[in-house]
Amino acid sequence: MAAAVVGGMVASGIIKVVIKEIGSAAMGKFKRHKSLTKHLGRMKMTLESLEAALSDAERRSITDRAALLWVNRLKDAMYEISDMLNEYESDETNMVRTIGKRISMPKKIKKMQECLQKITDDRKNYSLPPETCTNEMKLPDIRENAGNVIEAEIFGRTKEKSDFLAHLFECCTDATTYGPIWGFGGIGKSTFAKLLHNDSCFKGYSRVWVYVSQMFDLKKIGNTIISQLSGKQDKQLDDLHSISIRLQKLLVERRNILIVLDDLWENHPSQLADLKAMLKQGEGCKVIVVVTTRDEGIANEIGTAQPYNLPQLSDDMCWEIIRQKSKFDTRNDQERLEPIGREIAKKCKGVALGAQALGHMLKSKAFREWNWVSNNDIWSLSTSVDTLPRNEVLGSLLLSYNIMPPHLKLCFAYCGIFPKGRKMIKADLIHLWIALEFVEPSDTFSSWQLGESYVVQLLKMSFLQHSKADTQTAFRMVATLCSLCMTLCMTSQGL
Template sequence: MALECVGGAVLSSFLGAVFQKLASPQVLDFFRGTKIDQKLRKDLENKLLSIQAVLDDAEQKQFGNMQVRDWLIKLKVAMLDVEDVLDEIQHSRLQVQPQSESQTCTCKLPNFFKSSPLSSFNKEINSNMKNVLDDLDDLASRMDNLGLKKASDLVVGSGSGGKVPQSKSSVVESDICCRDADKEMIINWLTSDTDNMLSILSIWGMGGLAWVCVSQEFDVLNVSRAILDTFTKSIENSDRLEIVHTKLKDKLRGNRFLLVLDDVWIESRPKWEAVQNALVCGAQGSRILVTTSSEKFASTMRSKEHELEQLQEDYCWKLFAKHAFRDDNLPRDPGCPEIGMKIVKKCQGLPLVLKSMGSLLHNKSFVSDWENILKSEIWEIEDSDIVPALALSYHHLPPHLKTCFAYCALFPKDYVFHRECLIQLWMAEKFLNCHQGNKSPEEVGQQYFNDLISRSFFQQSSKYEDGFVMHDLLNDLAKYVCGDIYFRFGVDDEGKSTQKITRHFSVSIITKQRFDGFATSCDDKRLRTFMPTSIEKLPDSVCNFKHLRSLDLSYTGIEKLPESTCSLYNLQILKLNYCRCLKELPSNLHELTNLHGLEFVNTKIIKVPPHLGKLKNLQVAMSSFDVGKCSEFTIQKFGELNFLHERLSFRELQNIENPSDALAADLKNKTHLVELEFEWNSHQNPDDSAKERDVIVIENLQPSKHLEKLSIINYGGKQFPNWLSDNSLSNVMSLELNNCQSCQHLPSLGLLPFLKNL
């Protein structure tokens, strides 16, 4: 069985997963135990090996040849279809296994799981396998016509295979070089005297000259509300434009302001004038600074214009060298700088491209590697929106990073994503190869994420400290290599005829369209990721999503999850954060044996499934737990769960009748909980026995030593817990003691060396 890349094949992540499943005990057992032609399995293996040999050449040629690109996308779909078939086989054997191990088992299995050579399930697998082989035969027959070469025929070293040195931490982006003249011009404009009530400056230049993303839709109401929110530091929910503009005028009237409009993409002058009319109430000297990628859009603003030109040659070299060499004293051939100068000339003075190429070459020590990049055919691609240098940077990523980067095609432009959330999604798709010593999947994901940052594929958001973004050009690149396998409803709607290949589906939060089902959007039976933001009810047909790995229903109006959700045996991540109407979870959620991430932060859930502790790998994120409202899931059950969310509030603690239940919660070992709130009912009037019980309860709720923020509210005991004064919480920075009326003495706060807020 071939488990290694041939010639640095870039689809090795897909093929490796398929080969491993073909060799799994469940699959081998299935083919041995049925009359399905075992030759199918061998034919599949051989066909994959023959196609694998040309993958590296196809990945390189896809940027200049749309036929090759379409061939690659169809191949990826075929790989996913193969995985789906093998997943169904594995699941069927795992369901049968308990029956064979115990003759006394009384569980009832669906008929298609029973070992009958003529069963409908076996016939379905046989049919699906033949369909996949037909697809692969068709793809293999086109390889010669597309001029695809086998890895053995390619120049050694020109591909993306081989061991990749470990990259260093990301480059700090705080310093902006080579733009002194531009900065001086802007400062002069800001500080100059003018008789105009409102002065506007548009800075324009092609994407890549600055790290500026372009918003595809200029919606007057949304833009106006965003401006009002910025000035009021609150959220405006009105859908009436006149109300928003009246509030905005009242806020600005008589005040001088500076407003920066980033990412502007607008061709309609009336739309801009509709926004501008609400901004003319400011005092004399008010300024609006606009960035855009087109002179045409800048002229729409009727503003003073400043073109951001390409960097001069010597500045280009400085920026490139900063990323390529990084003062790390890595040994390199002396000819590398000379080759680097030639590569810099191909970057067309674009900072984004210079950073990307520098980051790529940082990990290559030999002049032959630099020459291969200089002579790559990808530089010559034409008639494409993809910047050649970025395509080249992508091509030279190791296979695992290519797969992880391409997943971001699911995100719309300007989307701010979080490190932990993206790593979760990678984990659900089995993108994280954990054959690296004792590293956990999370640690491997952190390494992959940092590698993509260091190569300039991700950048920290300027708006959110813990958020990250991709440049528009890189978003286009991810979408290009994935096609409609990753589909963004409300963004990619032009390709309706090809949506049946979709496996990862998201609904844009800014779309005006209401998502009302899957029939016209994608094949729900093959869906792997579902990230909607505009539905109010999840249909019972969700049970059809057999191959779903990630289901994110956060911020939606759903009131409950159907019990059929518990049949999604591949589901690994379920997110229900900020579902304000959600009150309960399915009682059999523990049947999702692959589930490792469950989040329901800021919901109204008062009933937690009682057997979640059976899922030993499950990590739970919730914001609060009401002891008084949950009889089936008592506080001691927390001892069985692992928490991934940093904050948790325990309420109605007076309802704990047995203090040993609090001890069983085992908060001392919940190291991810860095913020805790303990709250009793403010209307209680505890007697002496209740006060004594409260003392024992809070003593048993001792947090871990990693706690940073603690609140104790309406506590009825006469003394604070000993763990608050014995130096076991030395990391606490914030402490709230609210309405603890029976306590006569404060704890020894001098033992909290990092305490800042009391």
């Protein structure tokens, strides 16, 4: 089935797909078999009654192993149902099918219905308090998303920017200057680099932005810089010698150049040495390269200026981000809500990405739901080494994911199959979502319009980010969110 593509990490989305498959089968290939249609109808009703309980159990499964086991049992049953329907369809279209297979289908359906009934009977062991059942994020009216997403205002960092730039210019010499910025995922390194890139002190500089990612490709980096400096899409050069010659000519012509190398993961000294050789500063020009990386070792290896460890945001700054993203100032319950909001901001632990995602999620939420977020057990996962030994996933991102509607969960989880740093083309992504039936059916809007609205929601939550090269039609997922997808996949398998 299509939903299996995302590894079963979003059962609440998968159940919708299976319910739809059962309905289609009952009205199509099973229609002339009245007894089978009757059994399928009962199975569909059972799944529909389980759907609400599943939504709650799935949210709880991150921290509750009993709930996780129940979710996985139901998920396995849904896969079996889908396989059973596909098997019957295959038999129906096979000219050499056997009578035995057709006779066994009612038995299979009856056995599966008994399995679902057992799962239904067991659900009382994983029930949640009533007040947690309304916390699923509702997608806004699609018409609200017609415009382009505006990049969120950057809060704070004024002192950090001033300190970094002062030190950077002090270190400028006749050679290319490298100013590394390092810190853990989600802290805001790329946003800080954008702040530097757009600063007025670089007026008169030719400015270049290259997203490097884990897929270190020296030729691609060189060709990207050439394209941005020349202002046109030149033919891609396919050997480093030609790239270096062309770059040296452009660097001298432009005289003052700022290059941002965002999200550098390459740590091999020889590769970094080749990168430096390619960006060697020529006579009469000034080249400044700002590098962002998670790795202090990489920062030390490439830096000519002292590597800058970007500090976490203050709790007040996290609160300002949440305040702005949630449209807090338009509320009439600000006085009693602000203490809870500030407590949530404190739990973001100075991570801008988490504050942005939570702020958007809390927009239009009631007091009870803000309180639920503040007191949720998921916060303990952001610091629990035993629970998530291979990930740096933050509680704020898990909470934001957990409250997504099922179809949006499926669409986000599908993005996790792309390699870290890979550019995703908007049109291709939406076509894939539609083909896999991840887009919720609607009588009002087309599947394409709904797919576009899903993209907008993921951008607003910072779960997707615009590609620097093409801000309208291409996106990428930061490494921290890729880690979130991996964690969800491992959690769904009980790892």
